[in-house]
Amino acid sequence: MQHTENLDYVFAALADPTRRAILARLAGGEATVNELVVPFALSQPTISKHLKVLERAGLVSRGRSAQFRPVRLNAAPLAEAAQWLGDYRRFWTESFDRLDSYVNDLKRKEKRRGKRQKRR
Amino acid sequence: MQHTENLDYVFAALADPTRRAILARLAGGEATVNELVVPFALSQPTISKHLKVLERAGLVSRGRSAQFRPVRLNAAPLAEAAQWLGDYRRFWTESFDRLDSYVNDLKRKEKRRGKRQKRR
DNA sequence: GCATTATATAGCTATATAGTAATATAGCTA
DNA sequence: TAGCTATATTACTATATAGCTATATAATGC
Numbered sequence: 001m002q003h004t005e006n007l008d009y010v011f012a013a014l015a016d017p018t019r020r021a022i023l024a025r026l027a028g029g030e031a032t033v034n035e036l037v038v039p040f041a042l043s044q045p046t047i048s049k050h051l052k053v054l055e056r057a058g059l060v061s062r063g064r065s066a067q068f069r070p071v072r073l074n075a076a077p078l079a080e081a082a083q084w085l086g087d088y089r090r091f092w093t094e095s096f097d098r099l100d101s102y103v104n105d106l107k108r109k110e111k112r113r114g115k116r117q118k119r120r
Numbered sequence: 121m122q123h124t125e126n127l128d129y130v131f132a133a134l135a136d137p138t139r140r141a142i143l144a145r146l147a148g149g150e151a152t153v154n155e156l157v158v159p160f161a162l163s164q165p166t167i168s169k170h171l172k173v174l175e176r177a178g179l180v181s182r183g184r185s186a187q188f189r190p191v192r193l194n195a196a197p198l199a200e201a202a203q204w205l206g207d208y209r210r211f212w213t214e215s216f217d218r219l220d221s222y223v224n225d226l227k228r229k230e231k232r233r234g235k236r237q238k239r240r
Numbered sequence: 241g242c243a244t245t246a247t248a249t250a251g252c253t254a255t256a257t258a259g260t261a262a263t264a265t266a267g268c269t270a
Numbered sequence: 271t272a273g274c275t276a277t278a279t280t281a282c283t284a285t286a287t288a289g290c291t292a293t294a295t296a297a298t299g300c
Binding site for chain 1: 204
């Protein structure tokens, strides 16, 4: 595809509820790994793995303070994702959806009558 | 993680560039499976599988017209996703310069990634 | 019934992911 | 130095995903 490869990582990262919860937690301020482990009933290495996925997507970055590696939210990739979604905003209203399917229904009927043809 | 479970499927569906391209195509109007196969250099079963993933996420629905199963965009789940992202909007509008440096960073990484060829 | 077309399903391979326990590393502190 | 704490890495399971080819199903038209 083109240069949207980072969206692969961003959306993939957001597809896991644990990772979304981690981001929600970080929205309240940076946290250490162990602080992130506590609420999840998951092992520390598992959380570290999730953090690596979030880091690959650019959604978190790590500091260094003594033996702590504080994690903080980096929302920039979310802006990218939101921008991608924004292209579909016009399809969201139900009235438009109904109009759309109505129009498409007409197209389909016309296609059947008019035999095989390329669309628009 | 109860009533956000749908987001798992939606974001997972959006994580694949082929599926995002299918949605982009459907934004221009509904299409048959074979019409969706053409631009991708992928087999028809592979596209059918992608459509199943999109359907599970509620992002497309299928009609029935003769032996065709026309696929059409259903953008409602995208609204959900956008709403989720909206909660983080303040984090990227507050610091636009950080987005800028993030994008520059991406460009650098992409250049490096292009040298050692990759994956799939 | 038979052939054609559109799509779905089955069965397979290869790779990725989420989880685990055990261990290693790095930085404090006494 | 030794010992403690925080985090990362390793090695291993189990499951999911993306792709393929081959085949099955469904609807149409002759």
